[in-house]
Amino acid sequence: MATETGSVKMFFFPFVGGGHQIPMIDTARVFTSHGATSTIIATPSHALNFQKLVTRDQNSGIPITIHTLPAEIPNITGPNIDTTVLLQPLRTFLLSHLPDCIVIDMFHPWASDVVDELQIPRIVFTGTGCFPRCVYGNIRKYIDIESMSSDYEPFVVPNLPHKVELTKSQLSIFARNPSKFPDRMKNVEDKSFGTIINSFYELEPEYADYTRKEIWKKVWIVGPVSLCNRSLEDKTQRGKSSTIDEQGCLKWLNSKEPSSVIYVSFGSMVRLPPKQLMEIAYGLEASGKSFVWVVREILKSEKNKEEEDERWLPEGFEERMKESNRGLIVRGWAPQLLILEHGAIGGFLTHCGWNSTLEAVCAGVPMVTWPLMAEQFSNEKLVTDVLMIGVQVGSREWSGFGEEWKEVVGREKVEIAVKKLMEESEEAAEMRVRVKKIAESGKRAVEEGGTSYQDVDALIRELKERKVNGQD
Numbered sequence: 001m002a003t004e005t006g007s008v009k010m011f012f013f014p015f016v017g018g019g020h021q022i023p024m025i026d027t028a029r030v031f032t033s034h035g036a037t038s039t040i041i042a043t044p045s046h047a048l049n050f051q052k053l054v055t056r057d058q059n060s061g062i063p064i065t066i067h068t069l070p071a072e073i074p075n076i077t078g079p080n081i082d083t084t085v086l087l088q089p090l091r092t093f094l095l096s097h098l099p100d101c102i103v104i105d106m107f108h109p110w111a112s113d114v115v116d117e118l119q120i121p122r123i124v125f126t127g128t129g130c131f132p133r134c135v136y137g138n139i140r141k142y143i144d145i146e147s148m149s150s151d152y153e154p155f156v157v158p159n160l161p162h163k164v165e166l167t168k169s170q171l172s173i174f175a176r177n178p179s180k181f182p183d184r185m186k187n188v189e190d191k192s193f194g195t196i197i198n199s200f201y202e203l204e205p206e207y208a209d210y211t212r213k214e215i216w217k218k219v220w221i222v223g224p225v226s227l228c229n230r231s232l233e234d235k236t237q238r239g240k241s242s243t244i245d246e247q248g249c250l251k252w253l254n255s256k257e258p259s260s261v262i263y264v265s266f267g268s269m270v271r272l273p274p275k276q277l278m279e280i281a282y283g284l285e286a287s288g289k290s291f292v293w294v295v296r297e298i299l300k301s302e303k304n305k306e307e308e309d310e311r312w313l314p315e316g317f318e319e320r321m322k323e324s325n326r327g328l329i330v331r332g333w334a335p336q337l338l339i340l341e342h343g344a345i346g347g348f349l350t351h352c353g354w355n356s357t358l359e360a361v362c363a364g365v366p367m368v369t370w371p372l373m374a375e376q377f378s379n380e381k382l383v384t385d386v387l388m389i390g391v392q393v394g395s396r397e398w399s400g401f402g403e404e405w406k407e408v409v410g411r412e413k414v415e416i417a418v419k420k421l422m423e424e425s426e427e428a429a430e431m432r433v434r435v436k437k438i439a440e441s442g443k444r445a446v447e448e449g450g451t452s453y454q455d456v457d458a459l460i461r462e463l464k465e466r467k468v469n470g471q472d
Contacts, residue, residue: 007063008100008463012125013041013090015105016073016081019268019353020127022238023198024105025050026225027125028064029057030446033228034456037063039099041090044068052237067093084110094118100463103196109188121193121466123459128354129199130207130221131382132375135164136175137215145176152396161206162386169397170377194218196459198225198354200445200452203361203438204382220455224358226337227446235337244330246338249292252328253339256290259346259432262368262422263339264293266351270372271299273405274312281313283414284327285320289422292339294330299405340365346432347421349393349414352376357383364439366390366431368417370409372399389435393417 010031014024028038040047040054047066057064069089073081091114094102101121104111115122126133135157139145142158151169168176189195195216200223201208212219229235236246253261264284266272272280277295284291298312321327336356339345340363348360349368357379360367367390369380377398383390393414397407421428445452 008036008460008467009039010036010463011039011041011094011099011102013102013104013108013111014125015107015127016043016046016083017107017269019355020105020107020125021046021049023127023223023225023355024103024125025053026228026238027103027196027198027222029053029062029228030222030225030456031460032057032062032064034453034460036460038065039097040064040066041093042066042068043072043086045072050238053234056233067097069093081107083108087111087114090114091118094120100467101193106188112188112191116191121463122191124189124192124195126195126197128197128375129204129358129379129382130197130211131204131386132354132378133215134160134207134210135166135378135381136375139166139171139175140178145171145178161210164378164381164385166377166381167396170371172374172398189216194220194459197221198223198358200224200442200450202441202445202451203358204386220459222452222456222459224362224442224446224452226355226359227362227443229337232338235341236335238335238337244332244334246335249328249330249334249339250342252325253292253342253344255325256344258343260422261290261292261344262287262347262349262418263336263345263365264291264349265334265336265356266294266296266370266372267353267356268296270351271297273299273408276405276408277312278314279408279411280414281317282411283418285314285317286411286415287418287422289418290326290344292328292330292334292345294332294334294336296332337363347418349418352379352383354379358442361387361389361435361438362442364432364436366421366428366435368393368421370395387434387438389431389438391417391421391431 012024012028014021025040028040032038047068054064054066069086071085071089073083073085087110090111098120101123102115103123103125106124106126112122138157138159145168148168152167154165154167157164197219199221201221208221229238337359340359345365347368348365349370350356350360352369352371353376367383369383369390370393371377371380380392384392393409395407395409399406444450447453
């Protein structure tokens with residue numbers, strides 16, 4: 001239901017990757033549910049990923065639209081995609097359609113100049129939570145990473161509410177070489193109207209307070225935005241089209257005992273090499289636990305790039321899993337929300353991307369953490385060391401987009417971590433109790449009167465007041 005905060009016109013300009021695009025589409029839908037009029041700006045090909053969601057909202061009378069820019073960008077993955085080809089189409093559109101604000105993804109840094117030139121209130125969408133921002137902010141502020149001699153010697157991040165240990169090997173190339181790569185986020189945020197964060201206060205209260213006090217001037221914490229997807233259609237049509245029959249998947253899960261299946265997925269951008277997939281398969285089989293395993297693209301080495309069917313599963317693995325009814329392999333895209341919320345799911349082996357982390361928390365599912373890149377190693381620390389709702393698999397190397405794979409985690413580590421999470425023990429039981437309590441607080445946060453609900457209303461109210469007072 002729309003609130004009484006009034007109608008304002010908000011534009012949303014998401015990045016093209018699933019990990020940033022999906023939550024911003026959810027965010028646009030959240031603001032329309034509070035009375036704003038939302039327009040999502042996208043390229044024609046990327047708009048197809050969420051057209052059905054938006055059309056269904058429109059048919060329900062919800063004021064949300066898509067504007068497609070007359071341009072396309074290269075079909076490659078990673079945050080370093082050059083989207084500047086959209087600069088002139090965006091500027092042309094904004095010149096004739098001035099909104100009350102525009103929410104821009106952090107990976108469109110060039111858009112800041114265009115928006116600021118037109119004096120449109122610009123809000124930054126980061127795609128991460130408060131905790132990782134505090135961790136990396138304090139690393140930059142207090143630690144000389146470039147002078148560290150060891151890649152694997154743990155160091156404690158100073159001045160945080162909890163003890164957070166990382167190694168240089170777990171940091172991105174940007175964090176390891178700050179003199180070569182200035183803090184792009186800081187530059188984007190300096191002149192912004194504020195920042196929207198997909199999180200909820202109760203998940204990371206000390207870090208939400210720290211973020212507001214030490215890092216950003218204005219912050220609205222509005223999540224978990226994935227909870228706006230309430231219907232079966234919302235959950236199955238979120239992101240790309242599923243490559244598995246949803247009903248068949250649900251039927252398979254229905255045949256399993258409660259909390260007996262582990263869901264395995266490494267997000268929308270990660271490509272694992274065959275040798276790592278092989279170790280995962282051996283580890284899952286040795287664990288004796290049932291699983292749903294999502295495998296997207298496979299990372300091939302330079303010498304094997306031309307090979308179409310490089311072996312990545314043990315001989316007879318799929319046949320054994322099918323005969324024992326123990327495993328389901330999804331090649332491509334899976335309806336993650338639908339799977340995580342099923343009662344048979346008892347754990348999530350995850351790369352610790354922020355969206356996956358939040359979605360697991362909201363479903364009340366504890367995690368086996370396997371960070372790989374971006375801010376995922378800090379997300380792991382939040383899950384395992386602060387919230388204590390996960391088990392580390394033991395990865396130590398940051399692997400960037402398109403880089404040669406640096407570390408193969410062995411089958412024994414996979415087996416041990418899966419068993420530790422999925423088998424009955426006091427520690428596992430306590431994790432389940434904790435994550436279910438956090439899930440309930442996440443649901444309350446987006447309900448009327450909740451902390452995130454209030455932050456959404458507060459931003460709309462501020463934009464409305466600015467509009468009424470003629471501040472441009």
